[in-house]
Amino acid sequence: MLKIAICDDSRSDVERLEQAFDELHHSDVEYDVYFSAAELLQSLERHEDKYHVYIFDIEMPQMNGLELAKKIRERDAKALFVFLTGFSHYVMDVFDVITFDYIAKPINADKLESVLQKAISYLNLTRRDFVFQYRKNHFRVNCDDILYIEKKGRQAGIHTISDDYKTNMTTEEIWKQLDERVFCHIHVSYILNLGHVQAIDGDEVLLDNGERLLIARAHKQALKEKHLAFMKRKV
Template sequence: MKMLEIGVCDDDHLLLWEMEKYLLELGYETGVNLEVDTYADGEEIVRAVMKGKRFDIIYMDIEMQNLSGMCAAKRIREMDRAVQLVFVTSHESYMKEAFLVTPIGFLVKPLDKSEFTDMFNHILRMIGTEDQFYRFRYDRSDYKILLKEVVYFESKGRMTEIVWEGGRYRLYKNLEAIEEELRSQKMRFVRIHKSYLVNYWHISRFSADIVELMDGMCLPVSRSRRKEVEVNLYEAMDWCHV
């Protein structure tokens, strides 16, 4: 695995030091080379990203003076779709707003080292599976596309259309079979409707009856699935309850 670039942003200097210490210890224990940059406010880390700094992981305090962590994360997400964001907070009331920046999870203060470790190890597994492919046959040829580039699958009768960042394909397989195939993958897909299976990482927001994708397109959430969709979306965030 390449060296991990990690940013930690918190206006509590003691907590900033604590997270840096945990990360360096985890890097040593797991044998992962990592570099940790610390920032005392949201403006600092946003400026760093604007100047070309790229992070694999950012731990972001939500409640900060000057620029809040949520606002900083939104600005960073506009510049970098790939970074894994972890929110650190004293409250649990930010989950719905947080979908705008697709975090990988939350840590609630005061930090628990075992929860912090679990989150770090989960992110390592996610990073290690980012290059997973979906393989299929289309027009008598074999294809593979990166799962992270798949936006959604749409049922078209006995066929399913794959909508991905590079275009569209159709294959002779029903949506139920594809959903079952993807259960073993780390990349999370959520069934929002009998006709749609959506990649969580391409969802920018959701409400009771729609999910909005990063490109602004809206897809319907079926009434019978609303509660299930909400639960699955929260689970996809890997909410880390402390």
């Protein structure tokens, strides 16, 4: 089920968007509507709702869509943002917050269908499980939650958003379960999830949890190319 939050202060635009949703062929999509940034943020704080996609109007009073996206990005590094606007000069500002897509008004079902299909494809790309065992115990973690995998001799450390694990797997066995469009070698000892890269800073990668990892010179160019390709698939 694709969960979507819509935030737009224009009731007429919301009605058009709801009409577009009614014309879709997807039965596995649900959405909630908010008429202000404050209302959406309060709901996220109160209920800890987790949406896959956020659809915002850029032009809103008090807090516009770009400011709202930055607030949500602080709590959800993986949020997909889609912006609604009739002003093309906002497009570059939109991409500064690492958006997912952009829909020019007026809204219609064809435009919405295209965006949602892309979101579903992206989410299916990143949401797969990594299965391993350690000392006769079996584990399963979502690949999207893996920050990086650190190889030390025969042992591999699997560092995720919430926990660290160990396994005795070869590098070849590890790669059999990873998508090469999402993961990248940055060092003989490190396999990195590109989805958690906040910045490439000189000879280091800054992750969205604040950790820094060293980039080996031999892998630096490949990392830049893979990261650029990964971001292009998102936008």
